[in-house]
Amino acid sequence: MELTVQKSSFLKALAHGQSVVEKRATVPVLSHVLLSATQAGLTLTSTDLDLSLVETIPAQVRIAGRICVPAHLLYDIIKKLPDLPINLQINQENQQLNIKAGRSDFNLPGLSPDDFPEITSSALSHHFDISTKDFGYLIDHTKFAMSDDEVRHHLNGIYFHLFEENGLLKMRAVASDLHRLACVSINAPEGLTEMPYTIVGRKAILEIRKLLDESLETVKIGLSDRRFELSLQSSKSTISFSSRLIDGLFPEYQHAIDATVERSLKVNTRALADAADRVSTVITGHDRILRINLENQQVKLSAVSQQLGAAQEEIDVIATNNEPMQICFNVNYLLDVAGLIKDEEMYLDITSVDTPTIIRPANDNTNGQIYAIMHLTA
DSSP states (O other): OOOEEEEEHHHHHHHHHHHHOOOSSSSGGGEEEEEEEETTEEEEEESSSSSEEEEEEEOEEEEEEEEEEEEHHHHHHHHOSSSOOOOEETTTTTTTTEEEETEEEEEEOOOOOSOOOOOOOOSSSSSEEEEEEHHHHHTTTTTGOOOSSSSSSSSEEHHHHEEEEEEEEEEEEEEEEESSSEEEEOOOTTTOOOOOEEEEEHHHHHHHHHTTOOOSSSSEEESSSEEEEEEEOSSSSSEEEEEEEEOOOOOHHHHHTHHHHHHEEEEHHHHHHHHHHGGGGGOOOSSEEEEEETTTTEEEEEETTTTTTTEEEEEEEESSSOSEEEEEEHHHHHHHHHHHSSSSSEEEEEEEESEEEEETTTTOOOSSEEEEEHHHHH
């Protein structure tokens, strides 16, 4: 193998791949990236056996060839090289990769490409195109609620499914860690009328979100009952990403967002967020408890800390019930949701102190933003 590649495109592709591989993989080759030079360019392949990423970038290939090299080490080296064309060449005698840029010269030990797992594309039953903007919207407004529970694997990702609303077919993304729930929807992509049970895992979601920043207007998605595949074209590369779906059933959540509302508060989104942020300055502890006292047409936010003192602030609301009531939230959860709601006003729908509060934009008629936050015990 002998070729020349531009640093910027090579470094970006390595950044994508090195976040897929494990630094301390039990199988040595899984900490490596497979470099394959062909007339099509330089292809970088990375995998942890659950996720796989294949990216092809432009390169001036003089001699085709393949080699596996440590992904993180290669990334660190390329990042520090001067912004000059990079020459790559395999030394066949000792299976090393020679890297040259300007006066810099490195030799990295390699592994045989025959040891690298074969990346095969499984049969996919469903295919559709979705705009980068829409797919990014679904992820951005739900990923914060994904769980990282080692026991409840079915919560460690985002659940995508179709549903019908007012005669329109929609795609919904849902995530929950059982303390909070995020649920948003868009009109179903054109031509998609059904899809398999799809829970895309946490690590895959975070990688996909980074890749969407590189994508042109549309991405292609393929699904089976076991795998998710995404293909996209960026300005400088072609990327194919695949992931094993999470095996399990997402909890039934519809009853939580359809619960009978006993009290509804209409509040200025920014006013509530800013007041909660100010009061939270004195909050300590894991739960970060924010007390919210409701009475008449006012809400009093308060917090108490033995170390940092106390704080409180009042804001005006429009309430459907004037009876006194106190609820408590993890303030971070409330701020996360408020930060995602772009409407000037939002609703807090309260059933009881024992059931989650439902939060939604006041004027959201299309994208179905619905959030639920469990109450804490003060």
